[in-house]
Amino acid sequence: MNGNETLADHAQEAAPGDRRGIWLRLVLGLGILAGIFVFVDTRAIGGILAGADPLILLAALALFVLERVAAAMRWRMLIAGIGEAPPLSRFISLIFTSTFLAFFLPGGVGGEIFRIYGLTRGRIDMARALASVFVERVLALVALGMLILWGLANAPFSPPDAVLVAILFSFSVIGAACALIFSPGVRRLAARLLQSGRLSKWQAGIDNLFGNFDAFLTRPGLLAAGFVLAIGFQLLRVVAVWVAALALGMDHAFALFLYAVPSVNLITQIPISIGGVGVREAGFAALLGLAGVSLEAAVALSLLTYALSVLAVCPGAITFARQGLRA
DSSP: OOHHHHHHHHHHHHHHHHHHHHHHHHHHHHHHHHHHHHSSOHHHHHHHHHTOOHHHHHHHHHHHHHHHHHHHHHHHHHHHTTSOOOOHHHHHHHHHHHHHHHTTSBTTHHHHHHHHHHHHTTTOOHHHHHHHHHHHHHHHHHHHHHHHHHHHHHOSSOOOHHHHHHHHHHHHHHHHHHHHHHOHHHHHHHHHHHTSTTTGGGHHHHHHHHHHHHHHHTOHHHHHHHHHHHHHHHHHHHHHHHHHHHHTTOOOOHHHHHHHHHHHHHHHTSSSSBTTTTHHHHHHHHHHHTTTOOHHHHHHHHHHHHHHHHHHTHHHHHHHHHHGGGO
């Protein structure tokens, strides 16, 4: 069975459950958003958005586009560090398209699957594509957590305990996932399971996957460079949201966004809504509200950053409309 057949078979089998999950997350996200709009003055939000400075908005949009290009460069660097890599244009296309899809899927997982699938359509095998996306996501999440801690140290207010719990939980999940994947004991267990007749066909693929993980582990310089770039990538996202806030006339300290933006990004990784809708707005309202930002201004900024993020990856939408899963 080839990779395309496996993908189609699993999609067909999982479709009913996936549809129910998607509808549930959509209802939950829209429910959160509706609950927020019960307590806000929608006319005030409209006025804030209508008064945005167009030149500063263009600067914020450019930063969101630059952020996506930087993400593509970082991903390609990791792939090229352990072997041959397609041209940068291929990674840019996949990043823009997968990001667009992630706005309509829970927790961005669908976007990651598209990235892996899209990369295998080039010269990269499934194992290296999967390993690269996993390592890239781990580095990004660790960088996100470190940035939140840095922001907490400079925050103009006392952060809620829930944020600290979320950070510790995220680090625990990342640590557990890495331990399971890189643990010799887990590899031995996988080898024993794969010796059975029904699972033996996966032996070569699993061995190849572990081999690619080992290739990353034996290149600490590559992982260090990836982590530094992940920090820079997350900072670029913070700057983009901060500039968007300036466009709305929100003259608040950069330290506030250094804490709030990564925290909201971390929260929206939880697959409880579609594209983070509702969760994003609640996060901005709660965290910015601690610094005295009005509910209307926080929601307006959340809606604006969402719109700019979608607009920034419109080339990916066009590519997907023309080529579909062949993008």
